[in-house]
Amino acid sequence: MLLIHTSSRPPQVQTRQICVSSVLHRKNLAAAGPEKFTTEFIQKQVEEFNIGKRHLANMMGEDPETFTQEDIDRSIAYLFPSGLFQKKARPVMKHPDEIFPKQRAIQWGPDGRPFHFLFYTGKQSYYSLMHDTYDKVLNIEMHQDRLRAKGLFSTDTKNISLGSSRWLIKEELEEILVETISDHDYMRFIKLMERMLSLPYSVIEEEFVLRFRRQLEVQSTKQVVPQLERDERGVAFSTTEGRRKTSNCSVVLRDCGSGHVSINGQDLLLYFPVLQDRQQLMFPLQFVGMLGRFDLECSVSGGGRSSQAGALRLAISRALLGFLSEGEMENMRQAGLLTPDPRVRERKKPGQEGARRKFTWKKR
């Protein structure tokens, strides 16, 4: 029998591992970074969401075609009532785009060449934005030079209206760029935009600038002026409510009166023997100078004498709004008559004697 010894090793030789280190097999969780979702996974989630939406609509007996997000929220709140205080902990059914954080897909093609020309900087979107902004600055300067050459340059040009808008905050900018930037980067971007706006002919890039500005919320709660009703005799009156600490009150302010005040059926002097409370009540009328013009019918409950007086004051000021002009209303707002006082009693905490007072500290 002839044994053929092969001197050269066959290609698929089994190399015996002498030792296996579990350290190498353990996943380096720190280096992996935040969990990444593939596009297929997100697409599957979107399909499941759409099918689930239709099922939910069927369950609630509504039309699957016209089932909006508010309907979904309402149905989920009905089917899964939750007493949890944290709104974010309650069951929610939203489109996957709102749940899964926006991520970047692979930045390079099959041949390995990255798509973006600033890929090797690390922060491609931010630096690309800076590059484009500087492009606009150069564009404006070129435009200015051309006008200067023709002799049509003038400094009194229309400026972009910026009064009612604010710059994007850093979080909003990060959302747009889908990448994190530092405070320093953000400052540099804002400075570059300010520099662009300081040029006289920045109007030509208005559309670009407005993309990075947000409208300021107009005085969040526009003062709701109560409706002036008329009774059988044609006299105007308004009914308002006010609150302070735990007191609630409602006031009916009638025009063409003589300054007569009744609270819970009683006279003013009887109900509020203390001068301070009566002053609080009269202050709004004295401020607008209509002391003897109105009649007051008030009903108040809860709280102590001072908080009842405060509640009444607020209700009277609100009732007066219907009889005043815009300027006087603004004056009242500035005086603080229209702001409800947010101070309420702070709870007592365990381990302390009161809300703030701690137990006496003993050295030993």
Add this chain to the structure above:
Amino acid sequence: MAAMALTRGLWLRHPRLVAAGHSFGGHVYTTAASVKPPQIQTDVNDTDRILNKPLESPDFFRLSELYSLQDLFNARVHLGHKKGCRHRHMEPYLFGCRLDQDIIDLDQTMEHLQLALNFTAHIAYRGGIILFVSRRRQFCHLVETTARNCGEYANTRYWQGGLLTNAHIQYGQGVRLPDLIIFLSTLNNVFQQHVGIRDAAKMNIPTVGVVDSNCNPSLITYPVPGNDDTPAAMNLYCRLFQIAVNRAKDKRKQMELLHSLTSAPTTNQ
């Protein structure tokens, strides 16, 4: 051998070829077991020819026509820094010193620039990634626009420490690093050598760099002694590199078209 090395460099199209055929000196011997159609062999020969053709002539892309000594002089490339800023290693490249200002030898610059442009063109011809780096704020926009116009990449911003050395963690697995880095100014904002030069040397990435009289040309593969402060000189360099890269890419497309046209009749058989 050369064929195998080249196919490995390109995206693997024919792994079977390595097992079934052996190539020695350009001829391909096939075993009886392989029943491959002949078109694969012509493909390999094509890519062979496409890649080897430019290596046959010293100036395949005719880049010496793009500039002359007079152009360099007009762009003030010969102006260096003052005598006190001179770097020891730049002394061989200096022509002399006039009124305390160093003058760079433009004859040497011509040769070095030809080598650098030729090398860049060859890298671009083979589809390599080129990264333009410059830390001068004046020319940041110019360099980025140049890179964009070539279809290549630029980094004129703060250089993150692990860009080249820690790329797999910073960018993700499977990232491709640049095949050539061109430094249009080798110093950073505090007049120290740019970190990229040292990192490229660590990662075996060839570098082309415009070295002024206060720079250290030691670690740069293709140094080009010249002025890096004047806008005229920077405009010239950017223009030259842009033209070189574009020419090389156009040439590559031409060669591929040519070879696909010549090999099409054989595949149709």
